[in-house]
Amino acid sequence: MATSWSASRLAPLGALLLALVAGCAAQPALRGTGDLGLVIERASGSVLVVDTTARRVLRRVEGLGDLSHASAVFSRDGRYAYVFGRDGGLTKVDLLTGRIAARRVQAGNSIGGAIGQRGELVAVSNYEPGGVRIFDARTLAPVTDIPAVGADGRRSRVVGLVDAPGRRFVFSLFDAGEIWIADLRADPAHPRIARIRGVGRQPYDALITPDGRWYLAGLFGEDGVALVDLWHPERGARRVLAGYGRGQRRLPVYKMPHLEGWAVAGGRAFLPAVGRHEVLVVDLGTWREAGRIPVHGQPVFVEARPDGRQVWVNFAFPRNDTVQVIDTETLQVVRTLKPGRGVLHMEFTPRGEAVWISVRDEDRVMVYDTESLRPLARLPARRPSGIFFTARAGRIGL
């Protein structure tokens, strides 16, 4: 097709384009969200929408309340983030427009949340009042409330909430030492609850394996991990890594470790040891300890690069200026990095070529190349904490 681009032909085309641009001014730019994400700015109640391809901040969204210990999950289309704030605020943020699509203060004090398998329900775990509340993901209208009353008859704070296949949510009761499985298959407004009692003292956080089968709750009140097989919840919980401290006194813990980033590589899992300068290695076939790796401080996050070749670790106060990289083949620390004071979180890009690290006390996010281990970018952010990329939208338990 031969086209002659004469001025007379271009003029109407230009006018059309102008009209389109004007008409679209209020519309979000036409783009996917697969390379977008959020950085929580914990002190100012705001989040940054970031682009991991361009490695830049697209916009700041404000008005999200108290974001200390905030986390986020994503709608299955990757357009919306649900941000769980400490003050019980649940905020739905539109990544494309930067607008708050919905917001609800649903409890006095909350700790995290999850989005259901079908993407239509969002669950929040609360400290005050202790329990789980479930909302319509579209409108944030309440669907149901699950008070976490343990066998002791008292309300317990809830931690380690994840979604599991089969329209279930799984969570742990910190005070009661129980793991509950809420099954929403029959009726989301009236979930069936399976309660597993006596799983161990003070489960502080939990995770689910990427295949959705195993739920592990780390214990704070004793050395060990409670394990539930979600294919066979009727078998209850069993204790693994019991007494990994071998009777030695643990150090004071200045920041609770997290288990959200499941670190699996080469048939082994990597977990933070509570109150010790160690990363624990667990064999996934036998659930026995397969080693322990001495590290710089008490681990907070232990996260595997998506290909499983490296595990990155950050540390609790006062050693929180450091990140270490572990080679999962040799189980050795291969590099110690100093991104700055107050390293709070790390998030890998979906295929792991880069990792974003929040450096709270220096008001910036550092981006590292995970092969050269050199910084690629530094982005200004106010007191950044959690970093969450939309690739989580398609992953079980995130």
Place this chain on the structure above:
Amino acid sequence: MPRRFSLRRAAAGLALGAGLLASVQTPAAGPPAPERAAALRDLVLQDCGSCHGLRLKGGLGPALTPEALRGRPPELLAATVLDGRPGTPMPPWRPFLTEAEARWIVEALRRGDFLER
């Protein structure tokens, strides 16, 4: 970042005010210098805040607001800050604080000095 600077200034102002009060109660130790006071405020909000909430309304740890602390003896609170509470996740902060600083933090918490507005 104008917000940070104003916070700093506010913290220094608080420190000065609190320092005047503290100097009456603990003439021997004296108040922390403004820079140290700002660092302590940061420690309380950011690091204590990981468990007690950035706004000190509680979380894994209890609330540290003036209402929540009313009626609690300051010496006991300072002892908890310094030596932790066995059987709970509360760790001892003695490696990072002097006794005078712990008392200064407790007084500031009781007055709500670390909270906005």
